Amino acid sequence: MRFAFGFGFAFVLGASTALAGGQPPLQIVVSKDQQTLVVYDGDTVIATSNVSTGKKGHATPTGVFSILEKRRHHKSNIYSNAPMPFMQRLTWSGIALHASGHVPGYPASHGCVRLPNSFAKQLFKMTDRGLHVLISDRQVAPSPIANAFLFQPVAAQPALLSDAMLRPSVSQIHQGSIEVATIDPNPLAAPVAEKKDEPPLRMLITHRGQREQMLDIQALLNQLGYAAGVPDGYAGALTFEAIKAFQTAENIAIDGRVTDALVDALYAKAGKGKPPNGQLLVRRNFEPLFEIPVTITQPEIALGTHFLQFQDINPATGKGEWFATTMDNHLPGPMKKRLGITVEEDATAFNVLQRTLARISIADDARQRIGELLTEGSSLTISDMGLGQETGDGTDFVTITRAKSKS
Structure with a gap:
């Protein structure tokens, strides 16, 4: 059973009481196709609302986010100090959940996720920094x-x-x-x-990626007695000389380059198996x-x-x-x-x-x-x-x- 606070959004009966007694690890799912937001506790729906995501040319990105910052009173530093009350930031580049008086049920924002004013206020009370927000083209749900x-x-x-x-x-x-x-x-x-x-x-x-591979190459070279410097994932002069020294000792082509043969040889010499x-x-x-x-x-x-x-x-x-x-x-x-x-x-x-x-x-x-x-x-x-x-x-x-x- 749900109590409706207004057109287009609702909270499950008893949800606010449960939340007040100790915040469960909720998560939020936004569907761009459906223009909806659903709050989940596990696979249980806690709250729902209509939303308005980014319009053409200002698309709301899809993916996995979390709330980085919360402000009751906030103004956009991009769009002429436009008010963004109950702002919950998802990226430092400008994507957020926030209240708006214009949530028409179709994409209309400049990239943020607009929420009805009353719902945004209630949602603000339910969330903490770090709470995950999933934005998807289609409706998805945890199971x-x-x-x-x-x-x-x-x-x-x-x-x-x-x-x-x-x-x-x-x-x-x-x-x-x-x-x-x-x-x-x-x-x-x-x-x-x-x-x-x-x-x-x-x-x-x-x-x-290449940085992770280089970190391990440097660590293995140091472990084997070739001074590659402090592992930082970036090949400098010390790493270059250590690679050439290892290649010399192992009868590998001496060029200081990172190749599959070099990586395989390093892992084998250190007894680490396959990289x-x-x-x-x-x-x-x-x-x-x-x-x-x-x-x-x-x-x-x-x-x-x-x-x-x-x-x-x-x-x-x-x-x-x-x-x-x-x-x-x-x-x-x-x-x-x-x-x-x-x-x-x-x-x-x-x-x-x-x-x-x-x-x-x-x-x-x-x-x-x-x-x-x-x-x-x-x-x-x-x-x-x-x-x-x-x-x-x-x-x-x-x-x-x-x-x-x-x-």
């Missing part, structure tokens, strides 16, 4: 999913991990160094179910935390775009539920060529996410590390898109699936 790959909370172990190849994460914008978080060695650490106040993790699984082709990046409190290599089988098949949220932890078992939403994947041709993707997955196909999860593997010690930090409201995005320009200082992982309109 429960069970899969052995998905993380669950575990008790902390007293030893530090040594072989997970965890490394500091480098922000897309911020270039300062960030220390790797360590495990509390205290054997009397609080039980898993007691981690309620710890910030949720934000995780992204995607393909590895990974994927990565799991972790953020917390809008800051990079660490990165973990993962392996993606059948890399010629697109991963797709999937968003999963973890919640409803059972205090008795310490286990929680995952809710997943699969969105349309709009990979540009040059990106597909660069990643070697020749097969696109159908986002509407049966068990598409289960098939994707079956192709991803992660080391057990890295899984342990994540389980120790996993808390209510943590999330996982799986995407071919990688780190876009909107992911940087003061953001969670922002995944843009389409920046321009279909027309």
